[in-house]
Amino acid sequence: MMERNNIKKIILSWIIIFGISASIPLFIGSYYIHLATSVFIYIALTIAIGILAKTGQVSIGQAAFFGIGAYTAAIFCKYFGSSPFVEFVLAGAVSSIFALGLGAITLRLKGIYFSIATLSFAETLLVISNMERKILGGATGIAVPPLFDNKILPNYYLSLFLAFLTLIIAYFVSNSKIGFASTVIRHDERVANSIGINPTKYKIVAFLISAFITGVIGAYFMHYVTFIVPDEVFGLHISVAILAMAIFGGIYSVEGAFIGAASLKILEEYLRLKIRYGHMIGYGIILILAVLFMPNGVIGLLTKGRKGFRNPFKSIIKRS
């Protein structure tokens, strides 16, 4: 089908993009490399939340898996001396296991209830990790040695690689039966059932993948900052930041996640530099305007043209 050719073209384009990204460090300074590393972290996280969001379940507790990944990596590094690769895989695996447990309890909840459940889960983990002193370090946190001796370039390439990998996984998922099923489930579960799709099964699969990726990124983050306290990885601000990026860019597409994460992160830093004191006010205004004018995110604006733009001055209520 035409789809196949386009997929190849799309993948090729992404390879080019990442190829360019890989050569960027040759031209720019360390500060920008750090910034780019942060961007890649959030790109991966945003793509991950999107995989689950496609089924209609929006998680505002991604920090839970982020933190689980970070702590798993820290524990295996500190107490078992594992190699980073092993840590990353374990971080993803442990996150998935937790997701399985949480999903079994909560995936049948609809809409905002599911979101609140994920939020509560993250907050519960926050308290537990804050109180557990012997293994997790409690409030005093946990520290691990940096990767690659803190050399910035290898760190950059690793985060780039992880983001790239996440992108490929996401594309495969969205073009597979999982992706198709997710979209159907999101629109109407009864229809899904009637064409032989088991909503619970696919929701759990999506949740597992999403948690796995988030966990791996959490593990990377652990080594990037080398010292974490519970609030840094389980905090609500992380879950909300990821959500904001996803919605800003367009929550149902991979490209949307990419653009959302990249643009919001860069925007935030730009504001921080230009407006020394009070830049977050600008950030708040941008979020408000984004939701008002772009119902499908930046991606919607680009792909759907006029339909992607909402004129907020025509009240929806009056129309119905």
Place this chain on the structure above:
Amino acid sequence: MKFKRILILILAVSLMSALVVWGCAPKEEKPPEEGTKEPIKIGAVIPLSGGPFAEAGQEQRIGLLMAEKEINEKGGILGRPLKLIIEDDQCKSETGIAACTKLITQDKVVALIGGYSSTITFAEMNAISSYEPIVVWMGASSVKVEHEFGPKKWFFHLHPWDYHRQSTVVEFFKSLTPKPKTIALTYEDGIYGTTSADYFRKYAEEAGFEIIFDEPHKSGSSDFTSLLTKVKAKNPDIFYSVSYAGDYIIQIKQAKEVDFSPKLFTIVAPLFPGYKDSLGKAGDYIVGVNPWASTLNIEGLKEWLDRLHEMYPEKKDIEYWVPLGYTNLMVVAEAINKAGTTDKDKVIEALENIDMMTPFGRLKFEPSDEGGLHQAFTNLVMVQWQNLKPVVVFPPEVAEGKVIYPVPSWKERD
């Protein structure tokens, strides 16, 4: 339709390229030649938004700006204007890392100053240690930082470490007559409270005190009555709470509400802005440990306070972060002037040999107990609020009044 997808990807590429362009635009400058009139840049990374730490960051900023102004009025550093670049770390490690890296690699600052949170400090120092920049840091009290970065020849530290603070508290308790026997300890359950509690426990037990209550609490909570009721039942001689300003306001008020009045109510940093206004008479008799007090007999302090009030008339009471911020910038300027150059090794040498008076006290870098090579301030004082005025009551060498112990009960006060 499919064209649109390619369009997106082109946009994505452009976004990445924009990042590159933005990166390339200001070419990295070479550090200015000697003898030019190019400004000398110093970078400060402090919390200005994103969480309650911003409270201290805003105070630090005032001190920094005042110092910058005074330095430039006197002709700058080495005859060149001083440019202070303040970066907000937003209370996030990743932002702190990016900000420090930017200051060092893009702005090419001569020294990096500032700091508040130990966690963020740890992440930042790890990220930039390969550059071996000159760091004169006023934040971080956690010994983790001392262990890891204290031994580095480029790391200079102003703020007393957690153990300095706690040992002062214990020494003070030892000095009370009649000597107290039992202590009830509570601490905010973050890293600051928990680490402080660790040290306090150690020193208190060594000194022979019995800690009969030892529990954390949540900072930002609206209610401490249960905690206070629990402590009241134990009837301790001393109640020691390690927490933040907002929590203290509630704890002290609610202590009155549940009629809990130990022989002494001790806190940390009792001179936060608004203490008197928020608590009024209920705030009397509370004792707190602080690295500084505005009434201390420090050379030049009165004149400094006058100048501060002239510059910032709206700031009625100040926390110690203001003079510390001021001192932070001043000591770097002084060292560069003494060295006669911005050469890194010479400035480090100048810092190591520095011995100057600051509004914070006499500043000299010495090794500290747990591995730090360059520690400036180690002495703290105990301040007791008496009749709505803060009075330094310990140590005896600098005390301006006697501690009131045991304090009168709530009924006796009314």
Place this chain on the structure above:
Amino acid sequence: MTNFLQTTFNGILTSGVYIVVTLGLALVFGIMRIINFAHGELVMIGAYITYWMFILFGVNPYISLILDAGIVFLIGVLMHKLAIEKILDAPSIDQVLLTFGFSVLFQNIALILWTANPLALSRETVSVKIGNIQFGKDRLIVFIIGVAIALILNFILSKTKIGKTLNAVSQNRTASYLVGINVPLFYTIAFGISAALAGIAGGLISTVMYTSPYVGARLGLRAFAILTLAGLGNINMTLIASLILGLSESYISVYVPQGPGWAEGVSFLIILIVLAVRPSGLKGMRAE
């Protein structure tokens, strides 16, 4: 052992703060199904208004409550007309992001205007003793006002015409149009009232706590937790859920070792359990 009665009473008074904060959200989220992540910030604004009225003009904080209600009502109406109204039909995550944007906006405006320092009213703390129980007068007042407002609100919603109309509008918008109800107006008023309630909560918070740019965030989160426990749409249940939360935090603080550290976590665990077992909350009716 610590006086059980005292601990119980402490818990009840703690729930007073939760009640006043949650009521506004119960109206806007529980009934109107609008997610407002900026609810805590509206509370914060109310707290600041009371604070400045007291400091600058010496206005009694209880009188300021009227001002709090009025000003925050207007802010709520503005928020609604400018933004929230436009996305009422959008997926709920859009509301999450929009109101989150507002919360960031309000928090940071407060941060710039009034700094991060916690500010408290310099009023005298009055302690009252009844039998063996000791407590603060102000906290009791907050609790009483909270319960009073809850009961009034419940009455309005279930017994008066306005209340029933509000229920109708939230349940079936199209039908409401068809019977001639001015739907947009009702939504606006409902949101405004919810904001006014937040303002009142803020004013009360000012008397027993302090105000700072971040004081609303945690309380707002708590409110969502309470609503989940209570089940949406029922004011009485919200009252009970607040009490349960306040009491459990108090008991855990006192009777569990290291209790105060765990107390908050328990509220979220309760939410998780409730959602797992009985998503419609205490109310027990079918949740949508």
